[in-house]
Amino acid sequence: MKPTILIAALLSLGIAGSSLPVSANAQTTAASSIADAQRQRADYIRSHYSKFEYQIAMRDGKKLFTAVYVPLDARPAKTYPVLMVRTPYSIAPYGAANYKPMLAPTADYEKDGYIFVFQDVRGTYMSEGEFVNMRPHISQKKSAQDVDESSDTYDTIEWLLRHQPYNNGKFGQWGISYPGFYTSAGAIDSHPALKAVSPQAPIADWFRGDDMHRHGALNLAMAFNFFHSFGQPRPKPTDQRGWKEPEFGTPDGYQFFLQLGSLKNVNEKFFKERIAFWNDIVAHPDYDNFWQSRNLLPHLKNIKAAVLTVGGWYDTEDLYGPLQTFAAIEKQNPGIQNHMIMGPWIHGGWTRTDGDKVGDSNFGYKTSDTYKPLEYAFFRHYLKGGDKPALPKAMVFETGANRWRQFDSWPPKQAKAENLYLMENGKLSFRQTTQTQPFSEYISDPAKPVPYTTETLTGWSKNYVAADQRFAASRPDVLVFQSDVLEQDVTLAGPLEADLFASVTGTDADFVVKLIDVLPANAKDGEVQRGHAQILVRGEPFRARYRDSYSQPKALVPNEVTRIRFGINDVMHTFQRGHRIMVQVQSSWFPFIDRNPQTFVPNIYQADEKDFVKANHRIWHNASYPSALKVRILPAS
Numbered sequence: 001m002k003p004t005i006l007i008a009a010l011l012s013l014g015i016a017g018s019s020l021p022v023s024a025n026a027q028t029t030a031a032s033s034i035a036d037a038q039r040q041r042a043d044y045i046r047s048h049y050s051k052f053e054y055q056i057a058m059r060d061g062k063k064l065f066t067a068v069y070v071p072l073d074a075r076p077a078k079t080y081p082v083l084m085v086r087t088p089y090s091i092a093p094y095g096a097a098n099y100k101p102m103l104a105p106t107a108d109y110e111k112d113g114y115i116f117v118f119q120d121v122r123g124t125y126m127s128e129g130e131f132v133n134m135r136p137h138i139s140q141k142k143s144a145q146d147v148d149e150s151s152d153t154y155d156t157i158e159w160l161l162r163h164q165p166y167n168n169g170k171f172g173q174w175g176i177s178y179p180g181f182y183t184s185a186g187a188i189d190s191h192p193a194l195k196a197v198s199p200q201a202p203i204a205d206w207f208r209g210d211d212m213h214r215h216g217a218l219n220l221a222m223a224f225n226f227f228h229s230f231g232q233p234r235p236k237p238t239d240q241r242g243w244k245e246p247e248f249g250t251p252d253g254y255q256f257f258l259q260l261g262s263l264k265n266v267n268e269k270f271f272k273e274r275i276a277f278w279n280d281i282v283a284h285p286d287y288d289n290f291w292q293s294r295n296l297l298p299h300l301k302n303i304k305a306a307v308l309t310v311g312g313w314y315d316t317e318d319l320y321g322p323l324q325t326f327a328a329i330e331k332q333n334p335g336i337q338n339h340m341i342m343g344p345w346i347h348g349g350w351t352r353t354d355g356d357k358v359g360d361s362n363f364g365y366k367t368s369d370t371y372k373p374l375e376y377a378f379f380r381h382y383l384k385g386g387d388k389p390a391l392p393k394a395m396v397f398e399t400g401a402n403r404w405r406q407f408d409s410w411p412p413k414q415a416k417a418e419n420l421y422l423m424e425n426g427k428l429s430f431r432q433t434t435q436t437q438p439f440s441e442y443i444s445d446p447a448k449p450v451p452y453t454t455e456t457l458t459g460w461s462k463n464y465v466a467a468d469q470r471f472a473a474s475r476p477d478v479l480v481f482q483s484d485v486l487e488q489d490v491t492l493a494g495p496l497e498a499d500l501f502a503s504v505t506g507t508d509a510d511f512v513v514k515l516i517d518v519l520p521a522n523a524k525d526g527e528v529q530r531g532h533a534q535i536l537v538r539g540e541p542f543r544a545r546y547r548d549s550y551s552q553p554k555a556l557v558p559n560e561v562t563r564i565r566f567g568i569n570d571v572m573h574t575f576q577r578g579h580r581i582m583v584q585v586q587s588s589w590f591p592f593i594d595r596n597p598q599t600f601v602p603n604i605y606q607a608d609e610k611d612f613v614k615a616n617h618r619i620w621h622n623a624s625y626p627s628a629l630k631v632r633i634l635p636a637s
Contacts, residue, residue, distance in 0.1 A: 042101040045110055048072055049103070051096055056159045058122075058129075058152055059144040065126035065237070066156065067091050069103055069116040074166035081170040081195075081383035082160060083109065084117040086153065086182040088230075090125045091118035094239040105174075105351050108376050114383070115167055117160065121182060122152060126237045133277050134181065134206055136293035137188060153186030157193055170383045174198040176348045177318060184296055184325055187303045196382035197303075198375065200310040201318040201347055202325050207291040208550065209320025215566055216287065216550055217510060217543045218604075220594040221253055221460045222317070223281065224266065231275040246270070246458070253458040254451055257591035262612075263605045282605040287550030297328040306337035308378045308391070310371075312345030313399060314358040314465040316592075319569045326394075326410065340410060341374065342396040342572070343367050346462045350375075359466030360535050362525050363402045370404060398491070399537065400517060400574035411494030411570065415632035419499075420483075420583065422619060422627040428481040428583055438622040442477045442586075444509065446595045446612040449588035450478060460592065469516055469534040472584060479619060482518060483581040490575045494632040496538065496568035500585070501625035503562065504544075506598035506615035507555040511564060512589045513629065514539040515571065518580035534582055540568040541593045545600065555600035561620055583629050585619055 050070050055063035074080055083104065085091075093100065103109065103116040110116075123131025138146045157171050171193045175183045180202030187197045203210045212223045229243040248256050260266070267273050267282075284290040307329055311322025326340040344363050345355050355367035374395075380386035394410035397403070421429055424437035453464040454471050461467075472478045498513040515537045523530040545553035547564045556562060575581050588595060597604065597611040621627045 038101060041107050041110070042099070044107070045069070045101070045103060046099050048110070049099070049116075051099055053094070053096055054163075055128075056119075056156055058147060058155045060147050061144075062122060062129035062147075063127070064119055064122060064129075064152065064156065065091070066117060066119045067094075068118075068160075068164060069100075070164075070166065071113045071115070073113075074115070076166065079166045079168040080113050080115045081168050081172065082117055082157075082164070083114045083379065083383070084119070084156070084171060084173045085175050085179055086119045086121050086149075086156075086173070086186065087175065087179045088121050088124045088131065089178065090239075090241065091120050092125075092239065092241075094126065105375060106372055109379070112380065112384070115164065117156075119156060121149070122147070124234065126239055128237060131234070133280075134203065134294035134296075135185075137185065137296060137299040139299060149182055149185035150188040150190075153182070153194075154189070154191045157191040161193055168383075169193055170195045172196040172198075172379050172383050174200060174379075175202075176200040176351065178203060180318070180321070181296065184300060187305055187307065188299055189302045190304050192304070194305045196306045196308070196379055198308040198310060198378065199322070199325055200350070201312065201315055202309070202321045203318055204297050204321040204324045204328075205291075205295040207287050208295070209324070209569070210318050212281070214540060214593065215542045216285075216546045217541045217596075218263075218281070218594040219460070220257060220263075220591045221458075222592075223278070224257075225459050227275050227278050228271070231277050233274065233276070248458045251456055251458060253456075253591055256458060258449070262597075262607050262609055263594060264607065282603070285603045285605055286553055287546075292551075297324055300325065300328045301332045303329060303333045303336060306378070306382050307339065308375065309338075309340045310350060310375070311340075311342050312347065312349050313342060313397065313572070314345060314349070314361075315347045316460065316462060316465050317347045323570050338393070339378075339391045340394045340396075341371060341391075342394070342570075343371055344397045344399055344402075346465075359463035360468050360525075360530075360533060361399065361466035363397075363399075365402075367397060396572045398572050398574055400576060401489075401491075405572065411632060412634055415493045415634045418631055418633050419626075419628040420581065420631055422479075422481045422583065422585070422621045422629075424621065426480050426482055428483045428581060432623070432626055435622050438625070439503075439618040439620045440479050441616060441618040442479060443614055444477055444587035444598065444617050445614045446588070446598060447614075448477075449590035449595055450475060450512075450586045452589040452592040464592070465536060465539075467536055469514065469536050469582075469584060470532075472514075472586065473534060475586075477586060477588075479585040481583045481585075485520075486575055486577050486579055486581070488577050489636065490581065491573070491634040491636070492575075492631050493570075493572050493634040495570045496540075497630040498540070498542065498564070498566050498568060499630055500564045500627045501561055501620040502544070502564055502627075503559055503618045503620065504556055504598070504615050505558050505617075506613060507558060507600035508596055508598055509544045509556060509615065509617060510541055510587050510589075510593065510596040511544060512539060512541045512584075512586045512593075513568065514584040514586075515568075515629065516582035516584060517573070517575055518582050520578045537573050538568055538571050539589070540566065541589050542566040543596065553600075553602075561625055587617055
């Protein structure tokens with residue numbers, strides 16, 4: 001096995017990872033250690049577990065392929081709890097003699113002893129039935145044909161209780177990303193035996209905030225790559241991976257997607273109408289019933305299990321999901337044990353990385369090591385009667401100060417609402433003053449969109465979320481507003497909201513608002529000089545056509561000042577004294593977000609090349625039009 005593959009494998013165990021440069025000999029030694037650890041873990045599983053495969057019938061008769069790993073010493077006098085993962089990404093390897101090299105987030109679970117269950121969800125790989133992306137939940141099931149992920153989870157647990165010997169009657173479920181969605185869905189109207197669930201980076205709403213869209217704006221690079229691979233048809237059960245990687249013909253994703261032109265060219269040039277869900281995206285440009293029915297949040301009810309929702313502040317795919325999942329469960333299931341952990345992690349980074357750095361942010365230590373014992377104790381308590389974990393309602397990592405904090409609610413009740421006003425001459429202040437220049441302006445040109453990263457790649461960046469933004473600040477189509485040097489620490493905790501007053505010469509526009517931590521002139525990261533670096537803390541795009549309604553888009557009136565308000569995902573960040581707070585405003589973020597043609601058309605996915613036009617954008621900032629970023633300030637302890 002190649003060293004790079006070995007390192008990636010051990011990163012998934014949370015063992016490897018360093019921000020320091022290493023020599024070739026050190027890399028070889030590390031690869032050897034990784035290989036040894038990987039073999040030892042796989043050997044332990046092979047020698048301590050028996051694997052069985054089943055086709056478990058659901059209430060409508062469809063059978064879901066399920067692999068079960070049972071401890072060898074399981075017997076009537078020694079039973080074990082069940083820990084389950086349901087996934088659309090395959091439970092390979094298939095065959096009773098072929099074992100997974102890892103069964104849980106860490107080896108502790110495998111040594112402690114659980115019955116591990118893995119299931120191909122309906123319509124994927126070896127399971128029967130039709131696969132439906134983000135399958136809508138059916139609140140009122142009137143017949144056995146009314147199935148969803150909640151009912152499939154319930155039926156699976158019921159079958160295992162009856163047919164899998166030596167279980168102790170207690171079930172847990174976990175999963176990251178799409179498996180996180182199945183974990184959330186499985187908790188709805190949950191089976192009485194389901195005692196603990198951990199939705200991790202769970203998808204909640206694919207239109208408003210997760211993965212494929214941000215406030216209705218398409219995540220172009222992700223959607224194109226993901227559905228080109230994942231969206232391939234699977235006409236019948238198979239144990240073969242059907243993914244097909246795109247052939248870009250260049251390593252430069254910015255150039256590729258720019259030359260692609262209008263998104264109506266995607267089917268003509270690449271997908272050829274074969275990717276069903278891409279066709280659904282094109283057919284449903286607005287928040288109609290297709291997307292609304294796939295919003296899981298209103299359905300997160302009748303949950304009896306203890307819940308531990310996990311997410312990462314630097315998750316470019318699913319940050320909206322864990323924050324909103326925690327909030328919805330808290331509101332709709334009073335009295336249950338409901339906890340949230342948010343760390344300084346990329347997508348799945350709490351399990352797959354050390355969590356010591358992301359992009360240009362360095363946290364100084366392995367933050368994942370703080371999390372893993374808590375997750376382990378959570379399942380052990382509820383499934384095996386272990387000591388109760390020391391979990392607060394919300395445990396969050398405070399970036400900027402690089403420390404963990406605990407709260408009895410999220411957002412913290414003591415956080416106070418304030419406005420950061422955008423002002424003339426690029427000023428940013430908590431106090432609004434009289435201004436002689438009522439607006440700042442820039443030309444937005446779809447032919448030269450602002451890039452979201454300086455990386456050269458065709459996929460989507462994992463590091464842009466904490467990257468130095470000086471490359472953007474130097475562009476004439478990016479407005480920069482900056483505070484004076486802070487005389488004391490300022491800690492923001494909770495959701496943000498952009499409150500812009502804008503006028504444009506076109507009839508549609510996007511607005512991207514970025515919150516940035518500006519380092520002092522003498523800042524260093526080890527031996528690396530970082531003076532005046534502009535480190536992204538949070539950024540969010542918004543499609544102005546949805547300013548009044550996601551489901552009923554409306555054109556902008558040229559040159560008319562319009563209020564545009566939109567939510568931005570939560571932060572927990574301290575701007576230290578000596579730093580500055582910066583806000584950047586722009587109208588493209590490419591190709592993370594597709595280009596707005598800036599001419600209002602009913603369906604942007606069907607826009608013609610002639611619809612893409614330059615436009616002058618003004619952000620107003622005076623007493624009549626006080627553009628601001630609304631924040632919550634946490635008082636010092």
